[in-house]
Amino acid sequence: MPARRSLSAPPHGRGSTLSTTAEPMKTTFRDLGILPETAEALESVGIVHPFPIQEMTLPVALTGHDVIGQAKTGTGKTLGFGLPLIERVVVRADVDAGRATEEQLTESPQALIVVPTRELCTQVTNDLQTAGKVRDVRVLAVYGGRAYEPQVEALRKGVDIVVGTPGRLxxxxxQKKLDLSRVRSLVLDEADEMLDLGFLPDVEKIITMLPAKRQTLLFSATMPGQVISLARRYMSQPTHIRAAAPDDTGTTVANTEQHIFRAHSLDKVEMVSRILQADxxxxxxxxxxTKRTAADVADQLTQRGFAAGAVHGDLGQGAREQALRAFRNGKVDVLVCTDVxxxxxxxxxxxxxxxxxxxxDEKTYLHRIGRT
Structure with a gap:
């Protein structure tokens, strides 16, 4: 059964709004018209069918239109904006396949993705490298807390897509190490978080360095006023896409169960230990x-015999990445963290x-529980 869609003009006559009630359907990424090489790269890691946000964003974004994507955390936004970028950059494989000319190749970045946190930066980079593998699309993560030299060296050798945090970008x-004059596509991911972290002035400075003629994609779980005014200033007739399932009325993904336990602060770790023993x-x-509480809780859980790790701002970037890696690999099965x-x-x-x-605030709560 195809997804029901309604297309309506929003107030002030700016762009169009696309809302959908998505019902289970089995479209594949190939049906959406992406390059066979990209589809092959995705299929090699078992990604065949798009999520609603991907299915709605791709056809609009592939035509070069500006898009505002609003979807809950954990609904597959990365490929929603990542695939159009991968499709639009011109790489050596396109010349070999006769889709592009030698003159269209460049060593400067052709697409830029701005993200609020280092953790998100590395994750988006990994997802894009996976999708661009067959065409050998060069994706580089640039963020603080890491040495400049390897990032500068990679930029010098040539990069197609840069994913970065505002400060390091x-x-x-x-320093004239990053040339933004060839960027044809810009993505602002988690725009509401950038606002919360005070990055919007930096983001605006970055936008002024880009060519005026470009595609802009903005993704945000919530749409506070400042994010809307950012979109109005820097986007041209964007299509606003909201993705939600028909029975999904809440702000969280429907299959998340929530429970509240009341406990004295001295009993909290004991209570957490009990919860961690759930079937x-x-x-x-x-x-x-706070960073201090995170470190303290991780220590207490480790003493009780749990395989716990910590991720917070006091740890160096290397230690943060190491803890996340251990968590992903299952060496550590409890991760105690701050909102980074x-x-x-x-x-x-x-x-x-x-x-x-x-x-x-409720937004942070929403993002936290969206990790399940």
Missing amino acids: LDLAG GRGLAMIFCR AARGIDVEGVTHVINYQCPE
């Missing part, structure tokens, strides 16, 4: 508000998310 562009528990993430890990960390098999300390 501005640094490299300011059928897979990987678990425990969110704390609340977004964009996509680990298979997370069955439990525990809010050890509740966050200040």
Whole structure:
């Protein structure tokens, strides 16, 4: 049964709005018109059928239109914006296949993805490298907390898509190490988080360095006023795409169960230990508000015999990545973290998310529990 779609003009006559009630259907990525090489790369890792946000975004984005994508955390936004970028960059394989000319090749980045956190930066980069593998699309992650030299060296050798955090992107562009003059597609991922972290001025500076004629894709789980005004300023007649399932009325993915336990602060770790002994528990993430609490809870759980790791801002970037790797590989099955890990960390098999300390606002809560 095809997805029901309604196309309506939004107020102020800006672009169009596309809402859908997605019903189970078996479209494949090949049906959506992506290059056979890209489809082959995805199929090699078992990705054949698109999620609703991907299925709706791709046909619009592949034509070069601006898109505002609104979908819950954990619904596959990365490929929704990543595939159009991979399709639009011109690489050596396209010349060999007769789809492009030698003159269209460039060593400068042709697409830029701006993300709020380092963790999300590495994840988006990995997803894009997977999808672009057969065509050998060069994707580079640039973020702080890591040495400049390898990033500068990679840029010098030539890159097709750059994924980066605002600070490091501005640094490299300011030092003339990063040439943004050839960028034809820009993606702002998790725009509401960039706003919360105070990155919007940096993002605007980056946008002013890009060619005026380009495609812009903006993704955000929520649409606060400043994000809307950013879209109005820098996008041209964007199509607003919201993806949701027909029975899905809440702001969380429907199959997430939520429970509240009341406990004295001295009993919290004991209570968490009990929850971690639940039948059928897979990987678990425990969110704390402060770096100190995260480190403390991880230590106490380790003393109780749990394989726990920690991810928070006081750890160096190397230690953060090491803990995440151990969590992904299952060496550590409990990850205690601050909100640096609340977004964009996509680990298979997370069955439990525990809010050890509740966050200040509902958006952060939503992103935390979206990790399951």
